[in-house]
Amino acid sequence: MTIDPAPIRPALALVAHDQKKDALVAFAVSHQAKLGDFDLFATGTTGSRILAAVPTLPVTRLKSGPLGGDQQIGALIAEGRIKGLIFFVDPLTPMPHDVDVKALMRLAALYDIPMALNQATANLLIAHPDAFLQTS
Numbered sequence: 001m002t003i004d005p006a007p008i009r010p011a012l013a014l015v016a017h018d019q020k021k022d023a024l025v026a027f028a029v030s031h032q033a034k035l036g037d038f039d040l041f042a043t044g045t046t047g048s049r050i051l052a053a054v055p056t057l058p059v060t061r062l063k064s065g066p067l068g069g070d071q072q073i074g075a076l077i078a079e080g081r082i083k084g085l086i087f088f089v090d091p092l093t094p095m096p097h098d099v100d101v102k103a104l105m106r107l108a109a110l111y112d113i114p115m116a117l118n119q120a121t122a123n124l125l126i127a128h129p130d131a132f133l134q135t136s
């Protein structure tokens with residue numbers, strides 16, 4: 001008898017710049033039930049903050065954004081693993097890793113996955129989580 005491996009669950013990426021981390025943590029707390037239906041990938045500090053607030057969420061922490069975490073998420077999008085990106089960006093602060101941020105957004109656009117760059121859009125997407133499953 002063979003035992004089928006557990007199916008790979010759809011995955012979302014969660015990222016927030018420093019000035020937006022409190023808002024993303026609050027978002028994760030509010031929507032923990034829906035987010036728990038996905039495997040979650042987060043950049044390092046964002047992931048730590050989310051796990052501190054909701055330890056039960058299945059969050060895989062990658063490197064911190066400035067150290068390559070945005071690029072790791074981009075690679076997972078290119079591989080088809082990540083089906084949606086929720087990225088609370090700070091539009092008022094210059095970032096040393098701005099090129100990495102742009103590259104991540106470019107790959108999310110290229111692979112046509114739902115991408116929320118602010119709270120208003122994230123609220124719309126999380127109200128319809130099936131939207132994350134409709135991309136190729």
Ligand SMILES: O=C(CO)COP(=O)(O)O
Pocket residue numbers: 015016017018042043044045046047063064065066069070097101
């Ligand atoms: O800088 C980031 C995204 O560009 C976020 O990285 P951290 O979650 O490690 O702060």
